[in-house]
Amino acid sequence: xxxxxxxxxxxxxxxxxxxxxxxxxxxxxxxxxxxxxxxxxxxxxxxxxxxxxxxxxxxxxxxxxxxxxxxxxxxxxxxxxxxxxxxxxxxxxxxxxxxxxxxxxxxxxxxxxxxxxxxxxxxxxxxxxxxxxxxxxxxxxxxxxxxxxxxxxxxxxxxxxxxxxxxxxxxxxxxxxxxxxxxxxxxxxxxxxxxxxxxxxxxxxxxxxxxxxxxxxxxxxxxxxxxxxxxxxxxxxxxxxxxxxxxxxxxxxxxxxxxxxxxxxxxxxxxxxxxxxxxxxxxxxxxxxxxxxxxxxxxxxxxxxxxxxxxxxxxxxxxxxxxxxxxxxxxxxxxxxxxxxxxxxxxxxxxxxxxxxxxxxxxxxxxxxxxxxxxxxxxxxxxxxxxxxxxxxxxxxxxxxxxxxxxxxxxxxxxxxxxxxxxxxxxxxxxxxxxxxxxxxxxxxxxxxxxxxxxxxxxxxxxxxxxxxxxxxxxxxxxxxxxxxxxxxxxxxxxxxxxxxxxxxxxxxxxxxxxxxxxxxxxxxxxxxxxxxxxxxxxxxxxxxxxxxxxxxxxxxxxxxxxxxxxxxxxxxxxxxxxxxxxxxxxxxxxxxxxxxxxxxxxxxxxxxxxxxxxxxxxxxxxxxxxxxx
Ligand code: FAD
Numbered sequence: 158x159x160x161x162x163x164x165x166x167x168x169x170x171x172x173x174x175x176x177x178x179x180x181x182x183x184x185x186x187x188x189x190x191x192x193x194x195x196x197x198x199x200x201x202x203x204x205x206x207x208x209x210x211x212x213x214x215x216x217x218x219x220x221x222x223x224x225x226x227x228x229x230x231x232x233x234x235x236x237x238x239x240x241x242x243x244x245x246x247x248x249x250x251x252x253x254x255x256x257x258x259x260x261x262x263x264x265x266x267x268x269x270x271x272x273x274x275x276x277x278x279x280x281x282x283x284x285x286x287x288x289x290x291x292x293x294x295x296x297x298x299x300x301x302x303x304x305x306x307x308x309x310x311x312x313x314x315x316x317x318x319x320x321x322x323x324x325x326x327x328x329x330x331x332x333x334x335x336x337x338x339x340x341x342x343x344x345x346x347x348x349x350x351x352x353x354x355x356x357x358x359x360x361x362x363x364x365x366x367x368x369x370x371x372x373x374x375x376x377x378x379x380x381x382x383x384x385x386x387x388x389x390x391x392x393x394x395x396x397x398x399x400x401x402x403x404x405x406x407x408x409x410x411x412x413x414x415x416x417x418x419x420x421x422x423x424x425x426x427x428x429x430x431x432x433x434x435x436x437x438x439x440x441x442x443x444x445x446x447x448x449x450x451x452x453x454x455x456x457x458x459x460x461x462x463x464x465x466x467x468x469x470x471x472x473x474x475x476x477x478x479x480x481x482x483x484x485x486x487x488x489x490x491x492x493x494x495x496x497x498x499x500x501x502x503x504x505x506x507x508x509x510x511x512x513x514x515x516x517x518x519x520x521x522x523x524x525x526x527x528x529x530x531x532x533x534x535x536x537x538x539x540x541x542x543x544x545x546x547x548x549x550x551x552x553x554x555x556x557x558x559x560x561x562x563x564x565x566x567x568x569x570x571x572x573x574x575x576x577x578x579x580x581x582x583x584x585x586x587x588x589x590x591x592x593x594x595x596x597x598x599x600x601x602x603x604x605x606x607x608x609x610x611x612x613x614x615x616x617x618x619x620x621x622x623x624x625x626x627x628x629x630x631x632x633x634x635x636x637x638x639x640x641x642x643x644x645x646x647x648x649x650x651x652x653x654x655x656x657x658x659x660x661x662x663x664x665x666x667x668x669x670x671x672x673x674x675x676x677x678x679x680x681x682x683x684x685x686x687x688x689x690x691x692x693x694x695x696x697x698x699x700x701x702x703x704x705x706x707x708x709x710x711x712x713x714x715x716x717x718x719x720x721x722x723x724x725x726x727x728x729x730x731x732x733x734x735x736x737x738x739x740x741x742x743x744x745x746x747x748x749x750x751x752x753x754x755x756x757x758x759x760x761x762x763x764x765x766x767x768x769x770x771x772x773x774x775x776x777x778x779x780x781x782x783x784x785x786x787x
Contacts, residue, residue: 158621159628161359166192168605169349169362171331171391172370174202175294175594176574176601178301179254180368183602185308185323189609192362193305193323196330196354197386200298203372203575204594206384207294208427208525210276210286211595212588213251217268218275218284219472224248225770226282231589232771233453234280234483235553235582236723237739237779238404241763242560243580247589247596254595255287261307263300265289277432280483280586282457283472291427291525297591328354331390332700333627334367334398334570337617346398346569347617350627354697357690359628365616366605368563369395369556369572370598374408377705377712378549379648379655382414382425388701389708391576395556396707396753400565402745403578403758405554405708406715407725409585410660412437412487414548416505421533423548426508426526428587430543431480433522434469435510437491438542439499445506446479449490453778454482485584485724488547492660495546505546511539547660551590553581553725554711557744562604563597569608569617573601583724634699640685643699650677650705658713663729667717674710678751681706710753711745718743718755736781 168184170177173195184191195202214227227248232239255273259265265287266274275284289296309319316322331351336344349362371391375383392402413426431437439445447465450458458479459465465478480487491506501507510519516539520527523538530536530543555578556565563571574594581589634643650673657670681703686696721735722728742758768776768786776785 159359159625161361161624161628163361163363164192165363166190167364167609168192168366168368168602169194169364170368170370171195171349171394172202172372172574172576173197173199173325173327174204174370174372174574175297175301175591176576176598177202177368177370178298178305179595179598180370180573180602180605181323182301182304182308183599184368184606187603187606189606190322192326192364194326194329194331194349194351194362196328196390199325199327200302202298203383203387204294204591205298206425207297207591208291208425209278209429209432210288210293210588211251211255211297211591212278212281212285212586213255213287213592214248214285215252215255215273215275215287217272222283222285224252227251227285228767229770230281231586232582234584234586234589236584236734237582238723238760239582240560240579241767243597245767246560246600247580247593250596251592254592254599258297258300258595261300261304263296265296276429277481278428278587279431279481279487281588286432286588288429291429291523293591326360329360330354330697330700331394332631334394335619335623335627336398336567338620338623339618343568344399345617346567347619350624352631352690355692357693357696359631361619361624363619365612366569366571366609368601368605369570369576370574370601371576373575374552374705374708375549376701377650377654377709378408378659379651380414380423381549382411382423383549389704390701391572392555392711393704393707395565395567395570395572395576396745396747398567398570400567400570401557402554402711403557403742404582405552405578405711405745406719406743407553407583408549408712409484409551409553409725410488410547411550412484412491412547413508413545414550415534416501416544416546417503417534424529424533425548425550426543426545427523428484430508430510430523430526433510434513435480435508436478436513437480437487438507438509439494440501441499445494445499446482446487446490449486449493450479450482451486454486458482483584483586485727488660489727491545491547501544503544505544507542508545509542511541516540549655551575551585553583553585554578554715559604561600562607563601564604564608571601571605573597583726631700634684634686634696637683637685640683641680643684643686643695643702646677646680646684647698647702647705649673650702650709654709654712658709658716661727661729662716664717667713670713671710671717674706674713677706707747707751707753714753714755715743715745734779736779736784739779740781740784
């Protein structure tokens with residue numbers, strides 16, 4: 158029998174970013190004993206890195222904004238592949254979730270008349286991002302943590318124990334989900350297995366409901382804005398538990414990551430720089446984005462620099478600058494400029510805010526960016542342009558969930574935030590992640606609480622044999638001698654994904670990628686980790702690597718299958734969007750041998766009243782003849 162510590166909860170939330178914290182708050186408020194488990198320090202999650210803001214149609218900066226406009230923008234950004242019900246709930250509920258944060262203690266930047274200030278971002282018709290300078294994620298996490306502390310104080314008053322109903326297990330990695338297999342095919346979640354990163358000791362959670370809120374997958378790619386935790390654990394855990402992933406071919410390459418110096422390549426340069434007036438120029442000094450406005454967006458974007466510049470002062474009577482096209486369009490444009498030999502000395506393009514705003518305005522609106530470039534690249538962005546280029550930033554794909562409850566196909570398993578799929582379709586608009594976390598985090602917490610209530614006294618049970626198997630799997634890298642170290646394989650995997658399944662894709666390169674991934678599978682099975690279980694980064698990486706491999710296989714297989722270009726999936730060999738493909742979702746599942754299968758599934762047609770929010774001419778650009786309203 159495996160030696161471990163054991164805890165029992167109603168709901169276990171894996172991940173302490175915005176989605177996980179909001180889910181945990183909801184589950185606890187609905188009376189459920191809840192654990193939050195996170196592999197990083199509490200407070201260190203991607204959410205904290207979010208700079209630009211949280212999209213919510215509050216109409217503070219432009220009273221024409223409302224949920225219908227936000228819905229339309231989100232569907233356009235995702236090129237109509239989004240799960241329309243998720244996009245609807247998101248647009249409707251985001252303003253309430255932002256207001257609610259202020260009741261928890263958040264303080265957003267203000268308009269002169271005291272309302273929450275909202276800024277421009279790519280793809281959003283009106284200024285819509287509620288923000289705190291360029292440190293919005295920090296405020297969001299700070300506030301959610303503060304709410305958790307206040308709930309713990311309530312619990313202390315009632316029980317004498319701060320952690321009676323809500324406890325955080327930080328620096329603790331979950332490696333496996335457990336199910337009650339006595340129920341056959343409908344086996345429900347019974348708990349989660351993991352280890353403390355510091356001591357390497359095992360920990361087991363008995364719980365009928367698990368909410369995955371583990372964030373993204375960026376560490377499978379070489380150039381990324383993501384930090385070390387984003388190894389696709391939740392995606393892989395869900396698949397091993399029998400859940401399905403959708404939209405995995407859609408990876409967002411943010412157009413503006415730092416390209417220099419090499420040690421910081423990929424670090425994000427927030428879209429707020431462009432939202433606040435920054436422009437992109439090539440080595441010839443040309444504002445090149447005017448050459449890259451696709452037909453589907455032509456009516457909404459300015460054709461001259463003069464009109465684009467007027468828009469910042471008078472958005473109602475001018476069209477938007479093309480620098481604010483959705484991210485996929487801007488990333489491809491930068492890629493093309495660099496390929497055409499018009500790049501900067503370090504292989505990017507110039508992003509210039511210094512000639513557009515006074516220095517004190519730049520340091521006030523973009524304090525983190527100013528600091529980041531000064532410290533990391535010795536560049537003063539108030540005096541000279543930045544060099545930027547695309548960086549792997551966000552995965553649109555994730556666990557296939559029910560929009561209203563965030564439940565997966567596995568009873569008791571829920572997912573919210575970046576680990577869930579569907580909401581953003583083929584491309585996410587900036588700012589729509591923070592609002593997604595709050596809207597669907599809350600719904601996941603409530604969905605899990607309802608599920609627990611439906612079970613009554615009889616709860617799924619954990620089999621000791623499954624615990625022993627999870628422990629054996631976790632320790633496997635210590636068992637072999639003379640194998641490869643995980644760092645080498647990780648580097649090669651990242652390089653292969655970057656080069657062969659990156660921003661522009663071709664069938665033969667993706668086939669090569671799949672051959673490399675099959676080779677990595679064999680090498681990962683024979684990896685060796687030196688040393689002991691006490692804080693051993695090599696071991697941690699070895700465990701994460703299995704997840705990165707599964708996720709990479711999903712991305713490569715789905716990308717090879719989808720024979721069109723849409724959002725975060727650009728095929729050199731199939732350059733256009735194809736309305737027939739829009740009707741199809743690619744669903745990834747796991748075979749018994751651990752390899753990935755991809756199946757096609759029809760999209761559910763959009764509800765009629767939502768369809769009526771669009772002009773027929775616009776729908777014609779995306780939908781097939783049969784799908785168009787009569
Ligand atoms: P995260 O915040 O990523 O948290 C994941 C959590 O899961 C962490 O606590 C991690 O430790 C934990 N975890 C992972 N695996 C395990 C495991 N196996 N066991 C236990 N715990 C685990 N979006 C916007 O809307 N606006 C922005 O301005 C914006 N700016 C961004 C800037 C940067 C630099 C980056 C990287 C992203 C930005 N995004 C932005 C995207 C957004 O921040 C993320 O999509 C979002 O924060 C994801 O939140 P989450 O709650 O899903 O997961």
